[in-house]
Amino acid sequence: MEKLSRKEQIKTVAARLFRKRGFKATSMRDIAKAMDMEAPSLYNHISSKRQLLEELLMSIAQSFILGMKEVKEAPLNSLEKLERLIKLHVDITIDHTDAVSLLTNEWVHLEGGAALDFNALKDDYEKDFKGILMACIKEGHLKEVNADLAMFSILSTLRWLYSWYSKNPNVNKIDLEQQMVKLLIPTRNE
Amino acid sequence: MEKLSRKEQIKTVAARLFRKRGFKATSMRDIAKAMDMEAPSLYNHISSKRQLLEELLMSIAQSFILGMKEVKEAPLNSLEKLERLIKLHVDITIDHTDAVSLLTNEWVHLEGGAALDFNALKDDYEKDFKGILMACIKEGHLKEVNADLAMFSILSTLRWLYSWYSKNPNVNKIDLEQQMVKLLIPTRNE
DNA sequence: CCTACCGATCGGTAGG
DNA sequence: CCTACCGATCGGTAGG
Known part of the structure; x- marks a missing residue:
């Protein structure tokens, strides 16, 4: 299940950034950057x-x-x-x-x-x-x-x-x- | 010193909203609304x-x-x-x-x-x-x-x-x- | 997974 | 203290 695993990676990265800067101060572009991808690509894994x-x-x-x-x-x-x-x-x-x-x-x-x-x-x-x-x-x-x-x-x-x-x-x-x-x-x- | 007092009012309201929703999730328009004024007017009192x-x-x-x-x-x-x-x-x-x-x-x-x-x-x-x-x-x-x-x-x-x-x-x-x-x-x- | 892009909202300024 | 407005950034979509 590569898709599931990818989603878990995103969640792990998001948790780290949400903690560090706060939920509102963390943008989807921040998360994407930390994942080495573009923001819209995140939406293939999360909604x-x-x-x-x-x-x-x-x-x-x-x-x-x-x-x-x-x-x-x-x-x-x-x-x-x-x-x-x-x-x-x-x-x-x-x-x-x-x-x-x-x-x-x-x-x-x-x-x-x-x-x-x-x-x-x-x-x-x-x-x-x-x-x-x-x-x-x-x-x-x-x-x-x-x-x-x-x-x-x-x-x-x-x-x-x-x-x-x-x-x-x-x-x-x-x-x-x-x-x-x-x-x-x-x-x-x- | 009406100006000082006005600024203190804004700070009191801001503290309440920052606490309730968080700093990043509170907009200047939120603060203005709670003060019954328009957002740009806030900048006569704060920078x-x-x-x-x-x-x-x-x-x-x-x-x-x-x-x-x-x-x-x-x-x-x-x-x-x-x-x-x-x-x-x-x-x-x-x-x-x-x-x-x-x-x-x-x-x-x-x-x-x-x-x-x-x-x-x-x-x-x-x-x-x-x-x-x-x-x-x-x-x-x-x-x-x-x-x-x-x-x-x-x-x-x-x-x-x-x-x-x-x-x-x-x-x-x-x-x-x-x-x-x-x-x-x-x-x-x- | 990316490029191109949208409507909404943001903090803040100009000018009165 | 307000109206009008700006550039930047946001979450998210279309289409491939």
């Missing part, structure tokens, strides 16, 4: 610029949704689930750094149905995340904290992990997972 | 779109630089200084929510000398922040943590505080300051 963004965001969002589903269904206690969620973010961020950055910064440029779908996924994800965090608090694994604020803080760090990782690309994945768990989980007794 | 962004970013950055200077020179121990820094972020975020969001999301659209100046300020600020954080660790106020990662995490939360605050606008400033201090400072003994 529009906004489709590029939508597919990039939706596919990485699905990775998080799937990961959340697995964590929820796993036979673990709430604290272990929270650890697994943190590791999920670390892993996806390391493997798909550019796409993750779009999830943080460029989703505002989605329009119409895609924007609605995306926000629904985001709300579901955050609701599930909060549920696990609150279970941790209720079961006494965590310090008593404002759950909303704690979730906001943890997710803020995880959302910006891509920029830290980009400046420290040689870090070991397992090490980073453990450091993030240690940093983000305010355990009661140490 | 260019990029100047708008530059002035918004530089003036809010100066608030942080000034606050950092005061904290550094204050007769406080390192832990108290860290607390003061967190409160500084909370205060500026509450008072200038839109401009703070630009500091997080739109500085990438600075070009030329303004981009260089901005990055220099950012580097200085983070170096000072890290110095205070490392002093806290060395003096035994904080848990032993990876200082780079801890700073990254604290700043990530503080950078995104504007979005949390926008969803919880009725929070009391003093309460929020105290909650953020409690949440972000991993003290040794509680």
Whole structure:
């Protein structure tokens, strides 16, 4: 499937440029140039610029949704689930750094149905995340904290992990997972 | 000084729109419309779109630089200084929510000398922040943590505080300051 | 995959 | 502060 592969190349290049300059500031001619082709040729593989963004965001969002589903269904206690969620973010961020950055910064440029779908996924994800965090608090694994604020803080760090990782690309994945768990989980007794 | 005041109105409106749609996706016609005037009339008060962004970013950055200077020179121990820094972020975020969001999301659209100046300020600020954080660790106020990662995490939360605050606008400033201090400072003994 | 090209929109200027 | 307007660039299409 040469066509599919070509489309994936374009998406990879687009993700890199969208991240670097932003979606609106990246032109189809920029993408074409980075692909060594002319702008109109891109349209043999994709249908529009906004489709590029939508597919990039939706596919990485699905990775998080799937990961959340697995964590929820796993036979673990709430604290272990929270650890697994943190590791999920670390892993996806390391493997798909550019796409993750779009999830943080460029989703505002989605329009119409895609924007609605995306926000629904985001709300579901955050609701599930909060549920696990609150279970941790209720079961006494965590310090008593404002759950909303704690979730906001943890997710803020995880959302910006891509920029830290980009400046420290040689870090070991397992090490980073453990450091993030240690940093983000305010355990009661140490 | 009606002219000055008019310019400030334009900057306030621009900050709101830049935040909502992004700098590149906001046209001068959008800003003019929100001001109930025609786009060319804006140029009686400002000189260019990029100047708008530059002035918004530089003036809010100066608030942080000034606050950092005061904290550094204050007769406080390192832990108290860290607390003061967190409160500084909370205060500026509450008072200038839109401009703070630009500091997080739109500085990438600075070009030329303004981009260089901005990055220099950012580097200085983070170096000072890290110095205070490392002093806290060395003096035994904080848990032993990876200082780079801890700073990254604290700043990530503080950078995104504007979005949390926008969803919880009725929070009391003093309460929020105290909650953020409690949440972000991993003290040794509680 | 390319050349030629379109209508829309952009930041900004001239002139009053 | 407005009307009239400019050159540049945008996403995208026609046709091969």
